Amino acid sequence: MADARSCLRSVYTRSDWNCDTKYTSGTLLDCTEMFAKELTQAGHTRRFSITEAGVLGWEVREEQDSRIVRRVCYTDWHRVERAMSVMTLQVTELEQAGWLPADAN
Secondary structure (H helix, E strand, O other): OHHHHHHHHHHHEOOOOOOOOOOOOOOOOEEEEEEEEEEEOOOEEEEEEEOHHHHHHEEEEEEEEOOOEEEEEOOOOHHHHHHHHHHHHHHHHHHOOEEHHHHHH
């Protein structure tokens, strides 16, 4: 069963690229940030982003104090939608706990 999950995960995710990757074939479009939130509290920062990268899919990323705590690349749009919903919920919970948008400080 674990092998089947690993196989399916590789169908929907990519780990062989990042937004800075350059391809001479021209298949990588300029990266477009689809979702970006940055919150701060007591000198700490949380960043959430989803970046579209053309035919290569989407990079979903979460950072805490400039440390990447989650980074996954999806090729399936439905997984991106789910990740965006989770990030939106996390941002809402942090704001309710007193975190402020970075540009408000």
